[in-house]
Amino acid sequence: MEIAPDPTSDLHWSEFRGAIHDIFAQNAKKHPERPCVIETASESSPRREFTYQHINEASNLLAHHLVQSGIQRGDVVMVYAYRGVDLVVAVMGVLKAGATFSVIDPAYPPDRQVIYLDVAKPRALVVIEKASQEAGPLSDTVRTFISENLSLKTEVPALILKDDGSLSGGLKDGKDVLAPQVPLKAELPGVVVGPDSNPTLSFTSGSEGRPKGVRGRHFSLTYYFPWMSERFNLTEKDKFTMLSGIAHDPIQRDIFTPLFLGAQLLVPAKDDIQHENLAEWMRRYGATVTHLTPAMGQILVGGASAQFPDLHHAFFVGDILIKRDCLALQRLAPNVQIVNMYGTTETQRAVSYYELPCRAQDPAYMNCMGDIIPAGKGMLDVQLLVVNRQDATKLCKQGEDGEIYVRAAGLAEGYLGAPELSEAKFVKNWFVDNNKWVEEDNKKVESSGVKEPWREIYFGPRDRLYRTGDLGRYTPDGNVECTGRADDQVKIRGFRIELGEINTHLTRHPLVRENITLVRRDKDEEPKLVSYVIPEFKKWEDWLKERGLEDHDEDDSMIGMLRRFRALRDDVREFLKGKLPSYAVPSVIIPLRKMPLNPNGKIDKPALPFPDITELEAAAPRRSSKSFASLTLTEQNLANIWGSLIPHVHARTIAPEDSFFDLGGHSILAQQMLSNVKRKFECSLNMAAFFRHPTLRGFAAQIDHVLNPAAIHPNAESVVPNSQGNEISYEEDYAGDAEKLIETLPKSFTSSELAQSLKSAKEPTVFLTGATGFLGAYLLKDLLSRSSPAVKVVALVRAKDDSAALERVRATCQAYNVWSSEWEAGRLQCVRGNLGSPNLGINQDTWDRLVNEVDVVIHNGAMVHWVLPYSNLKAANVQGTIDALRLCASGKPKQFAFVSSTATLESPHYAALSDRLVGEGKAGISEGDDLEGSRKGLGTGYGQTKWVSEYLVKEAGRRGLRGTIIRPSYVTGDSHAGVTNTDDFLVRFLKGSIQLDCRPDITNSVNTVPVDHVARIVASSAFFPPVTPLGVAQVTSHPRLTYNDFLGSLESYGYNVPKVDFPTWRDALEKYVANEGQNEKAQHALMPLYHFVTGDLPAETKSAELDDTNTRASLKADAQWTGVDASAGAAVTEDIMGVYIAYLVAVGFMPAPPTDKQARRQLPASKLTPEQREALSKVGGRGTL
Structure with missing residues (x-):
């Protein structure tokens, strides 16, 4: 039925x-x-x-x-x-x-x-x-x-x-303005x-x-x-x-x-x-x-x-x-x-x-x-259509989540002065030809012989749908129940969180009458989950009596409510810990007497109070001085540092088992904390060490180990001091892990001469991971813009269902201005999944279908994090690669493209090798290099996971898999529209230099390639692997900019950022950060990378030159499909830098150049549509899956 x-x-x-x-x-x-x-x-x-x-x-x-x-x-x-x-x-x-x-x-x-x-x-x-x-x-x-x-x-x-x-x-x-019309009051x-x-x-x-x-x-x-x-x-x-x-x-x-x-x-x-x-x-x-x-x-x-x-x-x-x-x-x-x-x-x-x-x-x-x-x-002549978000030509069946569209003759006209937004939200009904209604209406008027006066200003029948953005499903009796918002997701510290899910669980807490959860930003502009709750006061009193507790009758001030309902806040937090992942549990829970309402009778979200540091600190529980005295001296000093940084936390309230992040710390504060530790203890610890040991006792033990390596520290894991002896580092045996993981690979792969079959394929099917990342969105555009042959894409996306997966892809692509509604007509399918789960989180029926339908697998998804260690990233980045390879081991023969990173080359060996090869007149590191030079020495967990993944992919090649490993470096913005990832190091470097009114003198080259060209390289290498059975395609700029060129473009476009030596620039940065709070300055753009940029940046930014023979071969071969020979490569020029800067100004990331300074070049215009602005506010930074 x-x-x-x-x-x-x-x-x-x-x-x-x-x-x-x-x-x-x-x-x-x-x-x-x-x-x-x-x-x-x-x-x-x-x-x-x-x-x-x-x-x-x-x-x-x-x-x-x-x-x-x-x-x-x-x-x-x-x-x-x-x-x-x-x-x-x-x-x-x-x-x-x-x-x-x-x-x-x-x-x-x-x-x-x-x-x-x-x-x-x-x-x-x-x-x-x-x-x-x-x-x-x-x-x-x-x-x-x-x-x-x-x-x-x-x-x-x-x-x-x-x-x-x-x-x-x-x-x-002197006269009433309505007096002349009084004689007419009885008439319309x-x-x-x-x-x-x-x-x-x-x-x-x-x-x-x-x-x-x-x-x-x-x-x-x-x-x-x-x-x-x-x-x-x-x-x-x-x-x-x-x-x-x-x-x-x-x-x-x-x-x-x-x-x-x-x-x-x-x-x-x-x-x-x-x-x-x-x-x-x-x-x-x-x-x-x-x-x-x-x-x-x-x-x-x-x-x-x-x-x-x-x-x-x-x-x-x-x-x-x-x-x-x-x-x-x-x-x-x-x-x-x-x-x-x-x-x-x-x-x-x-x-x-x-x-x-x-x-x-x-x-x-x-x-x-x-x-x-x-x-x-x-109601009468109103329809709620729950539309399949994979295929908009279909309505959802009972129980299937989709997007709610309202169909009615009574929809509003649209948005005043916003025709593009009106067209996007008020859409023509694609299920029926509107001319049918126009013809019927004309016949009705003709047959009646009467034409009402209003028909002179009537637009005629218009069968339209309003796209609500709400998600819903049909119940067995035909009713619709709402299941959330397509855009009700936030991203905090890389994790996607559904605010509606938090609110639903809070609703079920017996002591909570009303609630709402928001993302608020603290003084460091770090996002925090904050839940506001109205207690069930009578039940609260009974709850206290059952536990023999007293209700402290405080005033209704912020401090009073936080103190009075401290036990409730703790109980709610423990309740949510049993329902939600830890990263989705609000860090602040604020009890209120009543919710503020706006004049429209809705909760006035901007009016909801956010406590300042002194209020949270005053309401925090107090531990006895004996508890603090029982800490070691290192723990006491570290607690004082934490207490000086984390809002509402007093040093004497911190217990040994307390985690920095559970107390309200975040990555920005962690950078400041490491800087303070360096000054206090005269030793350096990297962020990876802190992520491994975020508790007071655990991290204090790491400090003790650096200060006295010979001593026995029961709370410390094994560490390896560096050559200076004062830097703690974690040298995980990632290469050894790779050798063990080989045993988990399929024994063989059936990749025939697939390129030949692809040439004759009417519609090759590509399985793509990482479609909601910056590069992933442009990969989708490149793949789905092809017509000879047309390409079908199945995208793996982390979401609660396939419909929500499509919505995430749509929102990301709209933010980057690459979305086309034509993709939904069958060429794009999104499936729910997760890189860190078995079989990529895909259900068995879908997995079985994919192994027999997919022609090419492009594994672009990864968890990108420059601080987390290998062990934290392994599930998503390594196991995810193994499962993507497994997809190629059965069913239809497939080609495989793995998007790696030049982070696999960031070792002293390749820096020296690059210099030698360039000195010999060669292009740089060969694409045929076996990566043995970075078997040890890679400094980031992310780079280590990419090394292990490459090792496994190459072994799959030896077992018969045909494909390509693609190694991009810095993926910069769209060379035409300027759309740029604002969470990128280089983009932060631009803004950070503006904030300091100077830029550092760094002569190293920087390997920057626009995202649209990188996407073309990935697609070309996926369809036309340059080496049999499997090879590497390196992405390099032709020619390369230097850091001085890159940052110097700011001066060309009118910014006052004179070049200074690096120590002077670093001093300016340290002074700026030290005075941020006192001078109410905006947080420095490079604060998340503070530990990195205040090190030896001229040495750390030196990168290897790369040979890209294979890349150019694939681009040339792909010209037969695209009609464009892109084998000459691409580079970021000063013109393109202007496009980037104009975009960054348009989105509010950077200030416009001062008008009182004569610029050598004028910024081009950068226009963002209202839809793009709205979508940009919801898309995450780098996150890919």
Whole structure:
């Protein structure tokens, strides 16, 4: 049985029910004396009641003023608003004028109000007098912006509906601005609007904090009300509530629903919208229907005891609705039927619904519900389509995760001033030809013989889908349940983390009533997971009593709450440790009395407090002085260093078994810590040593070993001092491990003369790892841009399912501006996997299919980390390579391409060999070198894993595998668009030199090759291996820049960075870092590499010259497929450096060159689309799989 909606069915595109203001006017004519809006009494204001005639005439008056002032159909009128009857008058008046209303909430800061005005560019302004009285007039900042940037046709300076129903607009030149239109108050202006006219401009969040303006359409403001009235038994006798944020689009539902039905609208006073008070207000005034956000619902039930049995329907919109909040509402409102409505600002009234029966009707119903209430099914002529993210031509089956698209005639028009973004989010329905609906509509008009006036401004039927970005799946009964956001991932210290997963687990903790988890940045701009929780206070008290603990009644300050709920924070953290990997457990848990809400009734994330160092330190547990005294002297000194660096940690609270990272440390602080250790103990330890021993006791033992190598240190692992005797290093026997791992390789490989078969293949299939990395994205572009023959790619991606895998690839490629929607038409398939798991984390059915379908394996994925030791990287980088090789050992014959690194050559042997070979007139290290020269001496775990992997791949070649090992060095940005990996050492070097106002004199060459050329080399070598059976293709620049050339390009483009000798530059860096906190300077870009760049950088950056004969041969052979002979190679030129710098400036990574300095060259333009900016904020640095 099909459970998904039919995406080809007719949704009645042209059945416009009329404009909401016309239907309201008809109701006013039928029932002029019926109560329409009631402002309920408060301590400072009396009850005020206004009839349908009052509101109708007042809004007519305002509408005539706007029309006579020159406002045209579609012009935006901005309303400086306040919750109350005046807002209803303003909204209906603007609509009757044929204009578009938008709202400024006085609660928003002036800078945000300016952004709204800048996006909306209104032609009129209506200021509600009560907004000015209660919140203050528009600020000078806003007024200045209006006068300098907007061309207003009119301003109504002080709109107020008086107690007798008369309307005043405020004075201008001693007269009320609305006085000339008073004789017209009984008449509509008669402006014709149609279903595609724009009545509303609502704002929703956008990239870089700039809101997007969503242009609503008249169609949806009335189309769904008759169905809702019948389905939910909504009548003219109902009393609705105005509880939504006045600038939040649900306020439209608050206002338009009762006005369409001829019902009443109750407006609470400001003091009533508070915990406990709101429930009493609902009871006192007999509200029967309410629209709530989940956050406003929590205010309604929080701490409340008053029951309000008159409430029969509560419609929830705007966020995830959880079972616990529904139960709390049902306890207070036993007759309420809760309806969870799923939609967005962009879908307007076109939403889905899931209805929960009232407790009186079915007391046990909630027992069978999960923690999160489903989104449900589409209401009248609305469809929720859960689309397969691998193949967008298919809808998901029951239980399959996909992306939710909303199909309806009532979608919004799009985003104001953002056509590209509108096109990306509001897409044509590819399941059916829209011409079908156009032809049917034309026939209908012809047969009726009547053409409505609005058809003159009607765009005709448009079968569109709104792409929500939400993930969901169909349940057996055809409802849709949301499973997360396609973009709800963050990356911290290289680990991808689902915030929704953390929140779900927190929801299940018995002592947590509300929660939200965010990524906040500390003073070092390091990301931290922070969970905010509202305790279940009664259960908390019972929990303490059960354990014989006292509740310390602290104040509600940050310190007070942290102290009072210290045991809760510990319990929550231990609870999460049992549910989540350690890196996903929030490092800070902050208890709050209540969540801050923005004016829209949603959690105000920017307002959530982040404790400073002193608050966290004051709330930290204290250990006795005896505990600290029991530490060794080294441990005490090390604890003092840790305590001086890690926020909220005091040295005397650190226990021997405490880990630096569990205490809140991170890689940046670790670099500073090592620098402090060097000064304090006069010995050097590298980062690898620290990652191995991150506890106080473990690392102190390593320090003791360096200071006294002959002593016995029971807590220290075996170490090998370097030639100076004061540097601790870990010389893992990676080569010995490689020899053991050979035994795990398949005995043979069946690689026939595959190149010949590939030449005749219509669509060779490539299995690719690392597609979500920087190089991986460009590899996808290179592979999928080929047409002779076309290439199909199966990409392995770490994700929770195949759909999420595709979303990760799409997001990465959009960030790097290489994505093409055509790829989803069958040529790109993404499979869930993990390099560190057996069989690459691929399920057996998929594995069996791949071994018989794949022609070429390109193993590009790896865990890139310049500090972690070999043992930490082995699973992903070595075992992952073995499993990728295993894929080639059975089924269809395959070629294999392994993306290695010149890190395998970073040993003294190859530096010396390179000098000798170049001195003999040769190009450099041969591609046929056996790498025995780096069997020992590689200094990084990453380089060691690549060496071992190469060793294993070469052995596979001897066993019959055909393929290529590709060795890139520095992969720089796109040579055309400038898109660059901002986490790259060289890019950080550029920014770091700007921060220091100087650059070091380093004459070494640097092997930089643009990513687009490196991707071409990898693809060419994969399809056309240069050596039988298996060889090496080295990537080198033609010609090479020197570091002086690379950094000197900054001066060419206008930066003030004179060249200085390296010791001078290093001194400047050390001084900068030492003074960062004191001078509030931005963290230095090279801080993550501080230990490296403050060493002997001129010696450390010397790299071997490389021969690339094989590479050039593959590029030349590939020309028969690509039509381009790229065998001459590529280099980073000064022109390309300009493209890179312009991009880095455009994304905000680097400042623009100073304007007061004469530049030898001007930076080229670098344009980023809004979609690219939004995607860039979500993609990780180097991470590949």
